[in-house]
Amino acid sequence: MEFKMLNRVTALVIVICLAAAVALAFLRSV
């Protein structure tokens, strides 16, 4: 069902963004 795809995509985008921001912050801080 379409709304399941929406939920998955939203979750995927949030997780990838947060992970990228935190990983970059770590790299910049060491």
Place this chain on the structure above:
Amino acid sequence: MKAARSRIILYLAVILLPLLVVAAFHLKTEDVFYYNVGRGFAQLAFAILIMQVVLAARLHWVEAPFGLNLTFPFHRRMGIVAAILLILHPPLMALGGGGWHLLFGLDLEWYILIAKAALLLLLIHVGLSLWRGRLGIKYETWRLIHDILAPLVLVLVFLHSWNASEDLRVRPMQVLWLVFLAVALLLFGYHRLVRPLLLRNHLYRVQEVHEECPRVWTIKFAPPPGERRFDFLPGQFQFVTLFRGRGLPVEEHHFTISSSPSEPGYHASTIKESGDFTTTIGQTRVGDTAAIHAPFGRFSYVLYPQARDLVFIAGGIGITPLMSSLRHMRDTQAERRVLLLYSNKTESDIVFREELARMEEEVGRGPKLQVVHVLSRPEEAWPGEKGHLDREKLARLCGERLGTASFFLCCPPPLIHSLVPLLRDLAVADSRIHFEYFSL
């Protein structure tokens, strides 16, 4: 599916672009971890806000693989994500050495103060969008506020980051920021100003106004002289701005197309008087004109050619996309078995009753249609189904179709929310359930 995947990857790539540019050109800083997280969150939020314009601009290339029914909710969700990231930005910066004065002080640089203003405006923006109904704000008023706040927030966030961020001292980031802002503002201008003007150069003409039943009207539109009507799929919808004069409101609203694309030379929407604008719909006259932006939506049986056995569930005026589909099946002699469960309050609320009855009686090629009317407030003498569509009725009326048929639901949101879990409970696979809300 391929198109959808490519759009999602592209979206992710764009919103991650600031982080990638920073990683490539300005990685090392003296700042501590939390400070850098705060910075990254703000950069992500700016990119998300830029993409909000892309998502909302009704660009066919962007929305077609998903439909606006998914693109707009995604836009809404990402607006919340951006707001949360921006709320977290100042405390993380403060925690990382920027000092708590950043949060609570007022004797700050102008570019910090405008950031506070931007965050406040963004929160108002998101709040109004989420709770417009509860706050009793008219759609048109909300849209006007949205149109003012969206570019304002973007510009304020841009000015803040341009002046405050160390990362914006690096040329590639400056170029990226300018390109982001330019794209967003140009697209916003196109969507809200240029396109409406272009559409006014190709006005459709109201060809017929017909009262289907009390407070439900069908408006037929003819394309501009010498032009072809746009192509659409049965079940899709259009954005319509009616120009009627006589002091009647000029507002853009979306309406499902109730006619079939197989009917040449015109298309029609069937509209129920239900809101401020639609209560005036019966005052539309032949010869009035309309700017039309269409087609949109993916609620169409033709997108599922393997589905031969269909159950259509309509609540009230939700019959319109399903009627378009049935008319298309009839005209193209599409061989489908269709059960229509049509829920209304009273007999007089049933739209297209006679046409549905005629379709049901038709034999030969084309859809084999069975219509079941369900009335929640019937007259005493009503011989048909009474009450609401519940688990017992679905199980009894659908029978073996529960295991095989594809379900298309177009109902008010509360009915969708009750029916979809019931269908799942009756072992209908998610892949066989397709639904559309009345509102986007």
